[in-house]
Structure formats: C-alpha cells, structure tokens
Amino acid sequence: MSGNQAVLAPELAVSEWFNTSQPLTLAGLRGRPVFLHTFQLLCPGCIAQAIPQVQRIERVFAGSDLQIIGVHTVFEHHAAMSPVTLRAFLHEYRLRSPVGVDLSEEGSDIPVTMRRFGLRGTPSSVLIGRDGAILHHAFGVEEDLALGARIAMALSAPATELRSGSAEAEGCGAGRCEAPAMTGAA
Template sequence: MTGIETPELAVSEWFNTPDPITLAALRGRPVFLHAFQALCPGCVSEAIPQLHRLEQVFGKTDLAIVGIHTVFEHHAAMSPVTLKAFLHEYRITSPVGVDMADTHSDIPITMQRFALRGTPSSVLIGRDGNIINQTFGVEVDLVLGARIAMALSERVPDFTSATSDKEAGGCADGVCTAA
C-alpha cells in the first residue's frame, strides 16, 4: 500500500493534543504514523524505544509523529484510563489517537483502512499525502532514518508566488539570463 493517497484516520479520542488531528491538515509535512497497543510486547520493547529515538533525532524538523492506539484484542483491558497511564509511564508525548472500533469486526477502522497486519506497524506519509512506506514490525533504525530524511528533503512547490520565466530568468536555446 505505497504510492497511493493516504486514507483518513478514524479516531474516537485524542491524547497529548488539544485538538483532533487529521492527515489532511498535515498535508505538506511528512508524517510518521505509528500503530501500537499497550499490551503488545513488541510495541513496548522495540517500537516505543524507537519512537523516542525518532523524537530525539527529528524533533526539530517538521516531521509530524502521530500515534494510533489500535486495539484488535483484549478490548476490555484497554480503557482510556489505561491508555492515559501507559502514555504517562512510557513518556509518550506525541499525539495519540484511539482507533475507532468497528461495530461489525474486532479490527478497528483505521487499522482496516491502512490494511495493517498487526502491531507494531508504521506508515511513512510524504508531504504530498501519499504513502511512502508501510512496515509491519519495527524497521531497522538506520533504514527508517534514511526514509524519513528523504521524506523531509522533499519540498512541495509553492505555486502561489510563481513568476514568469522572463521575470525569474532562466535558460532557453543555450542562452541563460539572470533574474
């Protein structure tokens, strides 16, 4: 599921943010979406520590880090109070949304929309709103860092301040002019 426009999140409650977050509102920024469960051993031992390393390395960039707590098992144990305590204990300060339950399935809606196979999972979304990479499990830090660096280096062109070629200078037929 890469190279296609990103589906929107379906979130029932947000933590660590005063306002709900939409991927549409984040367009123009690369987004690292990490899906986890508080009772997932791989999330606790590998994905959450990696999240902290990402925040340290990319915290001063325009990378948006957004968590999605997607519960597809142990539903009764995963109350908002439990998640709030988990976020506090594991020092997760980035925005985290609770994946909206599906009344027809144990698999929450965002998990379905992104075709996530389980937790931990991550989705890297480019500035253009398209999925660059999707991973089930934890990707090697160096590989993930390189992917994020490439996503950060992509710039969305600003067409609002475009000038004509003659005004901006340029080259045509082997002749270049300065602006």
Template sequence: MTALPAPELAVSRWFNTPEPLTLAGLRGRVVLLHAFQMLCPGCVSHGTPQAQRAHTLFRHTDLAVVGLHTVFEHHAAMTPVSLEAFIHEYRLTFPIGVDAHEGNQPVPVTMGRFKMRGTPTAIVIGRDGTIRHEGFGQEDDLALGAILGSLLTEKP
C-alpha cells in the same frame, strides 16, 4: 510503484494534543504514523520507543509523529484509561489517537482503512499525503531514519 493516498484517520480520543489531528490537516508535512497496542511486546520493546526517539530527534523539522493505539485483541484490557497510564509510565510525548471501532467489528476503522497486518506498524506519509513506506514489525532505526530524512529533504 505508484504511491497511494493515505486514508483519513478515524480516532475516538486523543492524548498529548490540544486539538484532534487529521492527515488532511497535516498535509505539507512528513508524517510517521506509529500503530501499536500497549500489550504488544514488539510495540513496547521497540516500536513505541522508536517513535518517541523519532519525535525527539526530528523535533526541529516538520516531521509529525502520530501514534495510533489500534486495538484488535484483548479489548477489555486496553481501554483509554489504561492507555493514559501507559502514556504516562512510558513518558510518551507525541500525539496519540485511539483508533475508532464500528459496531462489533474486531478490527478498528483506521487499521482496516490502511490494511494493516498487525502491530507494530510504521507508515510514512509524504508531504503530498501519499503513503511512501509501510513497515510491519521491527524496523531498524537507521533504515527508518534514512527514509524520514530523505522525505524531509524533498521540496514541498
């Protein structure tokens, strides 16, 4: 299987970071991209806490955990103001971007670029900027941790 280059993020607003992030700017690091919606039960119960645990557990490595709030339904309820409250209430500390929308398209830009099927989605990007793992739905912590650990030990 050939690893495909990860497309760039299209983000309209960032939280928990002083500067906007890009995948190009994170090249050389392993990236865990966690795509979620705050009204997605699987995201709230499993995906988002898992991303926070990875952010905490791997904080002394060069893993970059990046959240992507990718809203493809219930747009009126999931605004950046609501997301800001969600981030505060769930004590999320990793950078989170709001996936950009173009026109009246229901699917956000980054979600479309990565051809995501829904949320939660975990995408692991290697140091070389290629997609090394894509997981949709609930993934076991140990399995995801093994993937991250393996990629973190690869030489740049």
C-alpha cells in the same frame, strides 16, 4: 509502492486523542511529512522495540516539521486496553507526540484505521509524504538507520504549495510535475 502511482493515505478514524489540544487529520497535515505508528499496550514487540524507537524518533527529529502520530489500534484484549490505561501508559513511557484511539465499529474486531491502511497487526508504521501519499508501509520494527534515512528523505522533499485546484492545471500529470518555462534566463 509499485510503479509510479502515488497512493494517498486514507484519513484516520479516531475516537479519542491524547497529547494534543485538538483532533488531527491527515488532510490538515498536508505539507508536512507524517510518521504514523500503531501499537497496542499489551503487544510485546510494541513495548520492547517500537515504543523505544518512537521515543528516539521524537528526540532525533524534534527540530523538524515531521509530525509523529501514534494510533492505539486494539484488535484483542479490548477490555484491558481502555483509554484510562492508555493515558497512564503514555505518561509512564513519556510519549509526547499525539496519540489517537483507533475507532472501533460494532461487528468488527479490526478497528477502522487499521482496516483502511490494510495493517496486518502491531507494531506497524506508515510514512506519509508532504503531499499525503504513502511513501512506506511496514509491519514490525525496521532498523533505526533505514527508518531514519526514509524519514530524512521525506523531510528533504520540497514543501509544495497546496491549492484546492487540480494538479493537472498546475503542470502536473502522469506521476510528475513540470517546472514552468524559464523567462529571462542568464
């Protein structure tokens, strides 16, 4: 992101969820870093590179509080990529993390979440910080080492207590947060 302007991630628009007992929202996941990856069943780069990378991320970061979310973002071959086909795909590729079907709107070939995030195609990924801000946005597959480092940095960021008040009232502003004055320092 340019400057120090944090851009909050827009909310997901999902018509159906897999691998989770209840729908997920980015607002509900505040306090945890989120790795959001988008894919299509018939995308060669997704099958050959992105899905295996997501499987590695699932294994490597299994003990952390990273939330991995897949979004099946269909912008072509709609009839071939139904939820029934997706369910079989998730089973065959053994993806364990939650996967949502990007919401389609009549009159648009580009699904809602894809438009909201400004994604250019699949595979794409977005790393979201504990505060809900977009930390990194990528089109295509990044090198494992670079992506792992980005995720590790997001995980190492302190989990801040989230309140329903204004951050300005808590000593935060101008892109930074000031610690309260020390009392009784040794």
